[in-house]
Amino acid sequence: MANNENTEEAIIIDSSDDDLEVTHYATPTASNRLSGAKHGTNAPVKSEPSRTLLSGSSSAIKIQPLDSDEEDANDGELAYKKFKERKSLKRKQTAAATRKAKMPRGDPIVGRIKQEKPTARPKRPLKQWGEVPSEDELMENTLPGYLKIRRSQFDRKYEHLKDHGLKLPPTYENVDFSDDERLEELHERPVFPINTRKQEYKDIELPYSMGIIPAPIAQWLRQYQVEGVAFLHELFVYQKGGVLGDDMGLGKTIQVIAFLTAAYGKTGDERDAKRMRKMRRSDDSTWYPRTLIVCPGTLISNWKEEFARWGWWHVESYHGENKDLVLDAAKSGRVEILITTYTTYMNNKDAVNMIEWDCVIADECHKIKERKSGTTQSMNEINALCRIGLTGTAIQNKYEELWTLLNWTNPGVLGPVSTWKAQISEPLKIGQSHDATLSELSRARRTAKKLVENLLPQFFIRRMKSLIADQLPKKIDRVVFCPLTETQAEAYENFLDSDIVDYIKTSTEPCECRSGRKSGWCCRRFIPDRDPPNWQSYVFPAINVLQKLSNHLAILIPQGVDPKEKQGKDRDYLELALPDQWEDLYRSRDSIVNYANPEFCGKWKVLRKLLKWWHSNGDKVLIFSHSVRLLKMLQMLFHHTSYNVSYLDGSMSLDDRAKAVDEFNADSRQFVFLISTKAGGIGLNITSANKVVVVDPNWNPSYDLQAQDRAYRIGQLRDVEVFRLISAGTIEEIVYARQIYKQQQANIGYNASSERRYFKGVQEKKDQKGEIFGLKNFFGYQNTNIVLRDIVNRTNVAESRAGVQVVDIDLKADEEGYDYDRPMKSEDEAMSQLAAMICGEDDKKDQKPSANLPTPHKHDPVQAILASAGVEYTHLNNEVIGSSRVEEDLSRRAELAPNDTTGDRQVFMSSQHFSQPAGEPVRFKYHPPEDVIRRQFCSMARRFGYTDATEFALVVEGMTQAQRRACLDKWYRERREVLLSADQNTPKEEWTKDEYVPEETDVKDEWIKDEKGPEESQDL
Structure with a gap:
């Protein structure tokens, strides 16, 4: 494949063997301090002549089989060429066929009119429900032109200037600070209480990137945080990308601010407030860093507060009414740090990308884990070579999410996602099955070790919360399997016996007409007397109904404030679940009696007794649910008790959310805090509570884990007890089992852990659904079994x-x-x-x-x-x-x-x-x-x-x-x-x-x- 000097460096993942070995070919740098760069891939280096999936002039990292040969590499190259040229080849074949059809055929009969045959297009096979479409986009789109130019310019500059071509901290030798004469009198930040634990007061040099963490900040950093700062600053100097994947509570925000302090050459005292202005006035050609931070809206105020606590910074938020004025200031060099949200950036990406950012930091970067989402596609166009992601949950649902994050930080370096799936995702998933063979288990364990030990350290660093165990109390995470009430169980079984569920469950079975097709794509494509008639339209609504029935029966009852169309659909589902009671329930649909009916919720029987016990002990409780309607029902119930209740959901403004949190933390009389799992799962500090209840499990385990961390974090003085309520025998058990499966995936991807193999099923394998995958498992009920x-x-x-x-x-x-x-x-x-x-x-x-x-x-x-x-x-x-x-x-x-x-x-x-x-x-x-x-x-x-x-x-x-x-x-x-x-x-x-x-x-x-x-x- 021809080399292109504008393309990024690449990693080969050869498909001929499952043993992965990382090889990096590099030339030494000129500086002695930088020659021992800790992360070899961060320096722009020249690659030895080799065949790569994505060739590049700067460097090449090869993941090869331990005993692969040249012939295997050639086969992989030919396969890749064939893949890349598939569309071009198809067009050529179609054009040739068209020309052939138009050519006059030799015919002895004079005067015969030549018939032109249209080119026949092959029929597309009908896709089955849930089938992953064929991926023509297996190779990520190429970088925008402006980024190719920036990368080429940076590489050429480094090649000619060596270390002087890197993004080293600005020098202030020619800048005069009047404060230099009174250094001992200058105020420093941060300032914490005297009894707070700290290290020796001295600067910390970063030997691999020629940076310095000033003593006022360095004294408050732990050793693992210093290592994180060194990792980030090295990425910045060499204009590469990476992910800081530390657990929540380990201070990712602090590490970023410390790294930026080193990158800007700041000293942690009052002079830092003048550096940007001094540099701008001294010489317009003098380089001074520009940083963009993209984060969820709830975290903007937190970032501003932390920057103010840890130094003197010119920070502005590109969000709201005055965002255009803020962007103009950033363009003119009057802003050091610009903070915006994912949505605001996506809606204004062209304007934001007019600035050549030296560093972009994506906080909670798992927001861009889905490579086909609009947010991810927009973030791929961001105008920065140094891209840093922050997340404690890089792997939430599947291993491809990690590829998406790493591909965003270093576009093209990992090659196509198809290779990642074949060489990493598939072996790890198959080997984790309970029914895995000896060779499958062996391959999975070896692949995990190669991934964790060879590949990830170059782009990804992660530390666990066990590092700060001495600062945290105990946490008990208890999963409680609550029985359904008789009314709930009856409604659940009635709905499972409905025609809707029957068509869904049997859709993958061979059709009775013996056509060889599955019934859902043959004789049972449409449900009689249903609008719309196709069964696929009811899959997700039916799953949603089962979740409502598992949670609280009243959630299924239509609300008077809902649109007529929605009320009609809810009424139909209610009739299927409770054919003998639905009319009475519909007539009293807005009555509080339905909310308080103990026969409608088995979890309420458990929660009510626990709340009584906790209230007598002076505990404070957080109750999380992804159902806002359930939270409002509970709020109404608690207003008729002696319990003082607070409330937070996504409809509240950021200021109102912060006010609710502050009031709950400050008022010892506040007993219960009802919180929407998604709205309150990140960015909140509620350490006044010591009991956490997760009423309903989420498909994504990170939501439930982040909800727990609202109370279990630094500053918590009491032991924390978490209670996850699961309705036994229902779809909630499948949801929680999927959480276990996904948490095990994350542990394997992060640590190469030998996780216990509970489940026979394999994710995204049609022939290995096991106990937790597939529609039949969703629509089953184990009445007397857990x-x-x-x-x-x-x-x-x-x-x-x-x-x-x-x-x-x-x-x-x-x-x-x-x-x-x-x-x-x-x-x-x-x-x-x-x-x-x-x-x-x-x-x-x-x-x-x-x-x-x-x-x-x-x-x-x-x-x-x-x-x-x-x-x-x-x-x-x-x-x-x-x-x-x-x-x-x-x-x-x-x-x-x-x-x-x-x-x-x-x-x-x-x-x-x-x-x-x-x-x-x-x-x-x-x-x-x-x-x-x-x-x-x-x-x-x-x-x-x-x-x-x-x-x-x-x-x-x-x-x-x-x-x-x-x-x-x-x-x-x-x-x-x-x-x-x-x-x-x-x-x-x-x-x-x-x-x-x-x-x-x-x-x-x-x-x-x-x-x-x-x-x-x-x-x-």
């Missing part, structure tokens, strides 16, 4: 038994001594290995008195309140997210496994009979009958000192996930001898009868001896 409890408990039990699945992986084997190629020839050998694993050295060290068993929680009043409200299951969110010892061992062994036929075997088998072909490895699935489970549980209760199984069951409900796993570990270790005796004494032919392990069937008498029998199990 889906997530079963999934989590299944994983806990599987990992608690050291030999849950017997595969060609030995978790306890020595890495160098394990023979992967040796299959187990019989069930006897498999059982011998299982027994050896259970009696390993690791267990011998852990044989301690029973007194060391995990001590269950003492009586918990909150747990008692939840139980009294009918709650059967809760867990802590942070214990579900993350890795485990078993998963880490499995991942480690998978990475070391050879690439042979064993790689096609699943790490966990969903079901497997004991009978196996000769030479095949044996796997066991532990699934004993329910009566055996009950008897074992009774035996467990006595073993742990409880005379009543019901009492023990309540204690288990109050345990954390870690405590439950520890109890299971202890329990099964004490049963090893029984298992070993089963291996030695039980005839093999009996093992093939049922699909559960011998110790739970053939020797169950030994397990339950001295027990009372079935009568005792009735206590459960």
